[in-house]
Amino acid sequence: xxxxxxxSSSHNPIVNQSIESYLFDHYQAYDLILMxxxxxxxxxxxxxxxxxxxxxxxxLKALGLPLQRRRSGxxxxxxxxxxxxxxxxxxxxxxxxxxxxxxIIEAVKSFGIHLExxxxxxLCYRAFKVSGNAFYQKGNRMMHHGTLLVKTDFQSLWGxxxxxxxxxxxxxxxxxxxxxxxxxxxxxxxxxxxxTQRIIDSFKGxxxxxxxxxxxxxxxxxxxxxxxPAFKYRGRCDYQVSWGIITHIDGKEVNHKVAFGAEGxxxx
Numbered sequence: 001x002x003x004x005x006x007x008s009s010s011h012n013p014i015v016n017q018s019i020e021s022y023l024f025d026h027y028q029a030y031d032l033i034l035m036x037x038x039x040x041x042x043x044x045x046x047x048x049x050x051x052x053x054x055x056x057x058x059x060l061k062a063l064g065l066p067l068q069r070r071r072s073g074x075x076x077x078x079x080x081x082x083x084x085x086x087x088x089x090x091x092x093x094x095x096x097x098x099x100x101x102x103x104i105i106e107a108v109k110s111f112g113i114h115l116e117x118x119x120x121x122x123l124c125y126r127a128f129k130v131s132g133n134a135f136y137q138k139g140n141r142m143m144h145h146g147t148l149l150v151k152t153d154f155q156s157l158w159g160x161x162x163x164x165x166x167x168x169x170x171x172x173x174x175x176x177x178x179x180x181x182x183x184x185x186x187x188x189x190x191x192x193x194x195x196t197q198r199i200i201d202s203f204k205g206x207x208x209x210x211x212x213x214x215x216x217x218x219x220x221x222x223x224x225x226x227x228x229p230a231f232k233y234r235g236r237c238d239y240q241v242s243w244g245i246i247t248h249i250d251g252k253e254v255n256h257k258v259a260f261g262a263e264g265x266x267x268x
Contacts, residue, residue: 001094003205004030007196008037013044013068013079018213021071024089024136024143027208031094034103034203035087036196039079041153042066043160046074046134050170050228052258056163065160069224072143074134075175078160082151082182084192086199088144097121097135100144104131107198108148111190113183123148128181150192151184170231225258 006023008016016037023033042065043055051057051067054076060067079085088100104123105115115123115130123131123146133146161175183190217223226244233239240248246256 001031002029003203004033004208005200005203005205006033006035006208006211007200008035011038011040011081013039013042013066014216014218015214016085017068017070017218018215019211020087020089020143020145021215021218022211022213023087023208024071024138024141027089028091028141030089031091032205033087033089033208034199034205035089036199037085037087038081038083038192038196039085041078041080041156042068043076043078044068044070045076046070046072046175047136047227048073048229049076049175050168050231051225052228052233053165053168053170053231054161054175056160059160059163063156063160066219067224068218069227070134070136070145072134072136072145075132076161077132077147078152078157079147080153080156082149082153082184082192084148084150084195086146086148088142090142090144092137092140092142095142097133097144103199103203104146104148107195107202108183108190110198110202111183111187111195113186113190122178125181125183125186127179129178130181130183148195149180149182150190150195151182154180154182167234168231169234170229221257 045051045054047070101117108115115125118124121133122129130149131146136143228244230242237250239246244258246254246258
């Protein structure tokens with residue numbers, strides 16, 4: 001069984017998503033790969049989510065933070081330098097997500113913190129979520145990636161993900177809000193660097209060489225917003241939106257890209 005591991009030196013969300021995708025698409029000679037990385041502040045939505053419903057777009061713009069859309073499903077998460085991300089890439093039938101969870105659980109356990117997996121595939125400390133996880137499959141290839149809240153800025157997290165989204169009508173995937181806790185609040189000895197080392201030390205595999213990847217698709221409007229399933233917004237006007245394009249306002253046919261919100265005609 002050929003196993004590889006990769007710790008990204010980049011904090012650029014687009015670079016890390018590009019490297020993750022490159023490993024998934026082009027390193028199929030490896031039966032199993034673990035990638036570990038840390039992103040600069042950004043918001044990451046699931047493959048089938050609506051960024052206007054999930055994210056406070058005005059605050060995101062004001063802070064100058066990027067939005068990212070994953071290849072996998074699942075809910076919206078906030079990344080910053082206090083959040084450690086992991087990605088298991090492997091061949092179907094050779095491994096299970098339970099095997100992946102064991103790697104993370106054992107690494108965290110070495111700090112005296114005992115985590116459990118709940119019904120939504122979150123890693124939790126008692127009643128508090130410390131890790132959200134998502135999954136992706138293409139052919140025989142599988143991806144299981146997740147977050148670990150080590151010392152995340154919760155004020156920024158809730159400021160970006162908590163807002164009034166009434167007026168939206170959509171059948172797409174909505175995030176489930178959970179009570180969260182940082183691992184460093186449970187044990188002050190844990191930080192991103194030390195946890196990264198524990199995870200890597202417990203995962204025996206070949207260190208992969210430098211990987212340079214930047215897929216501009218992941219920074220494009222078409223990927224970030226144009227992949228949004230159809231939805232309606234009822235405010236001062238009634239909007240119908242399909243794949244990021246406003247198609248009707250109060251029943252009148254139009255053709256506009258949505259910018260930072262439908263209310264008040266804020267489109268370009």
